Amino acid sequence: xxxxxxxxxxxxxxxxxxxxxxxxxxxxxxxxxxxxxxxxxxxxxxxxxxxxxxxxxxxxxxxxxxxxxxxxxxxxxxxxxxxxxxxxxxxxxxxxxxxxxxxxxxxxxxxxxxxxxxxxxxxxxxxxxxxxxxxxxxxxxxxxxxxxxxxxxxxxxxxxxxxxxxxxxxxxxxxxxxxxxxxxxxxxxxxxxxxxxxxxxxxxxxxxxxxxxxxxxxxxxxxxxxxxxxxxxxxxxxxxxxxxxxxxxxxxxxxxxxxxxxxxxxxxxxxxxxxxxxxxxxxxxxxxxxxxxxxxxxxxxxxxxxxxxxxxxxxxxxxxxxxxxxxxxxxxxxxxxxxxxxxxxxxxxxxxxxxxxxxxxxxxxxxxxxxxxxxxxxxxxxxxxxxxxxxxxxxxxxxxxxxxxxxxx
Amino acid sequence: xxxxxxxxxxxxxxxxxxxxxxxxxxxxxxxxxxxxxxxxxxxxxxxxxxxxxxxxxxxxxxxxxxxxxxxxxxxxxxxxxxxxxxxxxxxxxxxxxxxxx
Numbered sequence: 001x002x003x004x005x006x007x008x009x010x011x012x013x014x015x016x017x018x019x020x021x022x023x024x025x026x027x028x029x030x031x032x033x034x035x036x037x038x039x040x041x042x043x044x045x046x047x048x049x050x051x052x053x054x055x056x057x058x059x060x061x062x063x064x065x066x067x068x069x070x071x072x073x074x075x076x077x078x079x080x081x082x083x084x085x086x087x088x089x090x091x092x093x094x095x096x097x098x099x100x101x102x103x104x105x106x107x108x109x110x111x112x113x114x115x116x117x118x119x120x121x122x123x124x125x126x127x128x129x130x131x132x133x134x135x136x137x138x139x140x141x142x143x144x145x146x147x148x149x150x151x152x153x154x155x156x157x158x159x160x161x162x163x164x165x166x167x168x169x170x171x172x173x174x175x176x177x178x179x180x181x182x183x184x185x186x187x188x189x190x191x192x193x194x195x196x197x198x199x200x201x202x203x204x205x206x207x208x209x210x211x212x213x214x215x216x217x218x219x220x221x222x223x224x225x226x227x228x229x230x231x232x233x234x235x236x237x238x239x240x241x242x243x244x245x246x247x248x249x250x251x252x253x254x255x256x257x258x259x260x261x262x263x264x265x266x267x268x269x270x271x272x273x274x275x276x277x278x279x280x281x282x283x284x285x286x287x288x289x290x291x292x293x294x295x296x297x298x299x300x301x302x303x304x305x306x307x308x309x310x311x312x313x314x315x316x317x318x319x320x321x322x323x324x325x326x327x328x329x330x331x332x333x334x335x336x337x338x339x340x341x342x343x344x345x346x347x348x349x350x351x352x353x354x355x356x357x358x359x360x361x362x363x364x365x366x367x368x369x370x371x372x373x374x375x376x377x378x379x380x381x382x383x384x385x386x387x388x389x390x391x392x393x394x395x396x397x398x399x400x401x402x403x404x405x406x407x408x409x
Numbered sequence: 410x411x412x413x414x415x416x417x418x419x420x421x422x423x424x425x426x427x428x429x430x431x432x433x434x435x436x437x438x439x440x441x442x443x444x445x446x447x448x449x450x451x452x453x454x455x456x457x458x459x460x461x462x463x464x465x466x467x468x469x470x471x472x473x474x475x476x477x478x479x480x481x482x483x484x485x486x487x488x489x490x491x492x493x494x495x496x497x498x499x500x501x502x503x504x505x506x507x508x509x510x
Contacts, residue, residue, distance in 0.1 A: 236459055248455060249482075296483075304424045
C-alpha cells in the first residue's frame with residue numbers, strides 16, 4: 001500500500017444557489033449549465049462585472065457531461081496553443097478552491113502517460129520537451145521510474161505491449177467534478193447570476209443577422225448576447241440559430257469499480273492499449289477509454305469498447321483483475337476535425353460558441369470559462385482562445401492534437 | 410454492440426466494421442472554382458443529426474467493401490443498409506408506441 005489514506009470528503013456549505021424563475025430579459029444568456037457554462041457565468045461576473053446573466057439548462061445543473069467525465073486535469077499537450085490554454089487552466093485550478101471557498105478535492109497526484117511502442121517513446125519524449133519549453137512540468141520516465149511512481153503497474157517486459165517508459169506531469173491530478181460545478185454555481189449565484197434548470201432552448205430570436213433572444217419551453221427570453229456551451233448538443237443547438245459547426249457528436253463511456261482501499265497513487269493513461277485509470281477519493285477505480293467510432297446521442301456506448309479497456313487495465317494492473325464494475329455510463333462529446341476546441345464568435349452577430357472539447361473538456365473548465373466570458377463581454381478573442389476560432393477551418397490554421405493530445409479520439 | 414447487415418456478407422458484429430462518417434458527400438463538380446470557405450465545407454463540415462443519418466461503413470474484417478447504412482443516432486438502430494450505387498432509402502422510424510410511420 002503506497003498511497004496515503006484520503007481525508008473524508010468535506011462538508012458542503014448549507015446554501016448553494018437559488019432556483020429562480022427566468023426573467024424576460026438578460027444582458028447575457030448562457031445555454032448549458034455544465035462546468036463550462038457555469039465557469040463562463042462566474043468569470044462574466046467576476047472579471048467583467050456582468051451579472052445580469054442567466055444560465056439555461058434543459059436538464060439539471062451539471063447533469064450532462066459534467067456528471068459523466070473521469071475528472072482528470074492535466075496540461076501536457078503538444079502544441080503551443082493547447083499548452084497555453086490548458087496550462088492556464090491548471091494554474092487557475094491551483095487557486096480555485098480558495099477563490100471559491102469550496103474544497104472540491106483538487107488533488108495534484110500527477111498523470112503518467114505510458115509508452116508501449118518505439119513511436120510512443122518518441123512521441124512522449126518530444127511532448128515532454130515541448131511541454132518544458134512551454135513552462136509545463138513534464139519529465140520522461142524509464143520503466144523503473146514509472147514503477148516508482150506507480151508500484152502497482154506491471155512494467156515487466158513480458159506483457160503483450162510492455163511499458164517502455166512514460167511521461168509524467170506531477171502537477172496534474174483529479175478533482176471532484178460535481179463539487180467543482182456546485183462551487184462555481186454558488187459563487188455565480190451569489191453575484192446575481194440566475195441559474196435556471198429545466199429550461200430548454202428550442203429556438204433563437206433573430207433581428208436580421210443578429211440574435212436578440214432565445215425561445216424556451218418556459219417562454220421567450222431576450223438577450224443582448226447569447227453564449228452556447230452545450231457540449232455534445234452544440235451542433236443541434238447552433239443549427240437552430242442557422243449556424244453550422246464542424247463537430248461530430250460521439251458517445252464516450254466510462255465506468256467505476258466498487259470501493260477499494262487506496263492503492264493507486266496517481267493517474268495512469270495509455271493511448272496505445274487505451275485505458276485510463278485513477279482512483280477516486282472515496283476509493284472507486286475510475287476508468288475510461290476512447291469514443292465509439294460512430295456518431296450518437298444515446299448516452300451509452302458499445303460493450304466491446306469496455307471489454308477492450310478492461311483487458312488493457314487488467315494487463316497493466318494485475319491487482320485489479322478481481323475488481324467488480326459498479327456502474328457504467330456514457331456522455332456525448334463533440335469532436336472537431338483537429339481534436340481542438342472552438343471558442344469563438346459565429347457568423348450570427350451576438351451569438352458565441354464554446355464547443356468541440358471532445359473527450360477533454362473538464363480539465364479546461366476554468367480557462368474555457370475565463371476566455372469565453374472575455375469573448376462574450378468584449379466581442380474580441382482573449383489571447384488564449386484567439387487560435388481556437390471557428391475560422392481556422394477556413395484558413396487552415398488547425399491545431400492538430402489527434403494523438404498528440406496524449407489520448408486517442 | 411451494433412448488429413450491422415453487410416449487403417454482401419449478412420449480419421455481423423459492429424467490431425468487424427470500420428466507420429466512415431457521413432454518406433452521400435459528393436466531390437465538388439468544379440473544384441478549381443471553390444473558395445476557401447467552400448473547401449472548408451467540403452473537407453471539415455458534416456451533418457450531425459439527431460435521428461436517422463446516412464453514413465458509410467466498411468466490412469473490414471469481412472469482404473472489405475464499403476456500403477452505406479441508415480442509422481438512428483439516438484436509438485443506434487440500424488434502419489437499413491444498402492450498396493453505394495443504391496439511393497438512400499426512406500427512414501423507417503418507429504414511434505414510442507411501436508407503430509411504424
